[in-house]
Amino acid sequence: MNGKAAPRTAGDGSTRTRLERGRTALGPALELVHTGRAPTRAVLTTQLRVTRATAGAVAAELEALGLIRVDARPTAPAGSHGRPSHRLSLDPDGPVTLAAQVHADGYRAALVGLGGRIVATSPGCEIVEPDPAHVLGAVVDAGIGLLRATGRRCVGAGLAVPSAVAEPEGTALNPLHLAWPAGSPVREIFTDRVREAGLDVPAFTGNDINLMALAEHRHGAGRGAGHLLCVATGHRGVGGALVLDGRLHTGSSGLALEVGHLTVNPEGRPCFCGSRGCLDVETDPLAFLAEAGRAPGPEDSLLKQANDLIAEEPDSPGVRAAVEALTDRLGLGLAGLVNILNPDRIILGGLHRTLFEADPERLRAVVADRSLWGRSGSVPILAAALDHNSLVGAGELAWQPTLDDPLSTLAGH
Incomplete structure (x- = not known):
């Protein structure tokens, strides 16, 4: 399902040298752009506390990975007398995560891009059967359909469930409003269904309100x-x-x-x-x-x-x-x-x-x-x-490895 070509690597030797100095800044830089806190390269430089050259190399590498876009023509805000800076934005054609949500009245799949943007959603299903394996298989299949229709590259999968999820087992302890057995191994089932669907990506599971909070903190009222x-x-x-x-x-x-x-x-x-x-x-x-x-x-x-x-x-x-x-x-x-x-x-x-x-x-x-x-x-x-904030949060959960280390996650794939 990884429909995009393998990403490029950033330019010449001097750029590479600067990037090596600031490689640990790649993840923090991506998170700053992802959450809207670094709209320009100048702000990125300040937030990361690095030199302009290093910030430029970091931004170029993130662009080469297909995650962000760097405006080629720097502009200054209206009324500003400062030095113009290159604007940074998320690549609208970049990778996505497969997000799934199950609740008492149905389930739905979506593709979530950086910035918490829902790229596509499947029609919601209104019947949640008592077999979690069947339901999670169906919602993954719906997500696979979205990936095929959009041709997007998928970097992870996340599931939101209406239950406390015990760690580290990933079991749904109290799906009270679903007819699922208490202690259902939802993370294991979800991971297996993702693998069986042909997606070689990490899969995660969390409580729906936890994931709502994560989404609202990064992209909404929080x-x-x-x-x-x-x-x-x-x-x-x-x-x-x-x-x-x-x-x-x-x-x-x-x-x-x-x-x-x-x-x-x-x-x-x-x-x-x-x-x-x-x-x-x-x-x-x-x-x-x-x-x-x-x-x-x-x-x-x-x-x-x-x-x-x-x-x-x-x-x-x-x-x-x-x-x-x-x-x-x-x-x-x-x-x-x-x-x-x-x-x-x-x-x-x-x-x-x-x-x-x-x-x-x-x-x-x-x-x-x-x-x-x-x-x-x-x-x-x-x-x-946010609308569908638990779905967005499930996508955030799946984005986390890329936010932590985008080069290791994406380079060469």
């Missing part, structure tokens, strides 16, 4: 945050993630931030964990429909039904009461997390984003009132900015 907390409810259940200094905090074995089992309504609904009133069952789409007095229908996903109800009937007494009740419960949960984690930004996804956008001041007030530092610290709460 850019620039040092301690980023993400909380989201998609099709069923609630998940959380924490990004510290640019890296996911997954704990000692990949199981950190299981925020869905914070109690926010002690007399509330029974939870799958054995407790009652957990965030997981008190603030997800099914809880919203129940609170609004609406029976879930068979035609659309629970998330779409809940979002559509809020958009189409915002003044209905039942809908308004449900928005207020779930917002208050979500605020209690977030306040507890603020007290424990002291984040500098909170991002909400899925139905939580919709609830926040419906009444942002109510949620902020609950968090401020119930958190130790809420009134003085005022932690910013933002809506997630």
Whole structure:
């Protein structure tokens, strides 16, 4: 599936000498361009703390690898009197990663380029069978179809699943809203399906909310945050993630931030964990429909039904009461997390984003009132900015080896 020709290597001997001096800067340089923090060669020089010549050699090598483009004509920003600099951009025809996501209401494959750009997506499938091997085989096949249709070179594969993923085994410990056995070896199955499809690339698996957080931190509403907390409810259940200094905090074995089992309504609904009133069952789409007095229908996903109800009937007494009740419960949960984690930004996804956008001041007030530092610290709460952010995050996971060492990953292949 690697449809592109083998990359070139950068120019003459002097360029090569400069590149050897700065070879360890290739990965950091690519990440700076990938995340939009180095739009010009001058900024790249400053961020890497290298000479202009070394930055030029690094940029030339990344261009030769088919990852970025260097504008041949340097330009100065409007109103600037400084020296013009070559603009850097991501190669729109460059390699991609195969990203896959499975959730309670279906699965989908996509191709994700640098910059978090979704290049192509497959039609979503709405039936998740109880055999994970069958589902993961089908979603990989869908990704292979996208690669064939686009002719893109693939450098890795990533999978997002709605479950805690234990490390280092790569097992889905609690796919509660899928009919999969607890402890399914999803990473092993996914890797095998990728290999069987003829892709000789590394394959990775992660929790969907962790991958949402990674994508939002690099390309969305979380850019620039040092301690980023993400909380989201998609099709069923609630998940959380924490990004510290640019890296996911997954704990000692990949199981950190299981925020869905914070109690926010002690007399509330029974939870799958054995407790009652957990965030997981008190603030997800099914809880919203129940609170609004609406029976879930068979035609659309629970998330779409809940979002559509809020958009189409915002003044209905039942809908308004449900928005207020779930917002208050979500605020209690977030306040507890603020007290424990002291984040500098909170991002909400899925139905939580919709609830926040419906009444942002109510949620902020609950968090401020119930958190130790809420009134003085005022932690910013933002809506997630990216569509399909867990898919983008799965792509990010697969891009990481190339971001770490692009020359070793791509040269000669």
